[in-house]
């Protein structure tokens with residue numbers, strides 16, 4: 001009987017998930033393992049939604065967004081009885097390790113399987129937010145930034161043509177990585193991120209002094225973790241009106257377009273490398289680790305790096 005490992009995707013989808021699953025499956029098969037795909041993340045783990053994956057089943061997915069294994073945020077995993085059930089399901093199928101392609105929340109849940117039941121878990125970091133502890137990079141971030149950059153550039157055309165101030169709200173949960181990268185790549189006038197709060201007068205001063213230097217349009221890239229664009233726009237508008245006629249401040253919320261779409265070449269490559277590294281490192285005798293990119297090098301870090 002073949003040795004078995006299992007793979008699932010959990011939490012919000014991110015471009016490159018399919019590429020990562022594909023890499024785990026093909027590397028697993030290469031090293032003689034049968035790879036079981038678990039549907040709908042931890043939900044499928046509890047409900048035994050298992051299917052055997054092989055090279056052919058993961059063919060054609062490398063460039064496709066979303067996750068063909070489906071994903072979910074499973075609340076039942078907060079309860080030990082369900083985590084116990086999950087481990088029983090894995091053991092019943094003779095699965096010896098679980099590969100979780102997820103972010104902070106999923107790794108935290110996965111780590112409980114290690115802590116409570118000593119079940120081997122390997123984490124592969126993904127999220128468009130790039131906010132997973134222990135790694136400089138998470139699968140999906142590059143694609144999300146490129147999507148946001150493209151959108152901001154389109155909005156810039158309107159901003160220039162109408163000489164308007166625009167606020168563009170990007171995702172990122174409580175982190176400002178998407179906003180910062182998007183803002184730098186588009187030459188935004190103001191970038192608002194939770195990690196480095198600006199008072200209102202700095203935003204207003206930047207725009208007012210820009211106008212004095214002859215600039216007629218302004219782009220503010222706003223991380224969702226700072227404020228809602230809908231609420232910030234009238235505040236900035238009111239404050240600016242004290243300094244001249246800046247017109248109405250318009251806003252766009254980019255939302256879920258940042259989560260979908262075909263992964264960039266970078267995300268396809270990093271997802272493939274993460275997946276292969278995860279399997280190879282496991283085969284070499286390591287358990288309970290997460291894959292990490294640090295200073296350009298792929299390495300393993302303890303899975304419990306941020307939640308002991």
Ligand code: F6P
Nearest residue numbers: 012127128129171172173224259
């Ligand atoms: O973590 C990815 C992300 O898209 C965040 O940027 C955002 O805050 C959140 O997920 C939205 O979550 P949901 O899919 O539950 O709406």
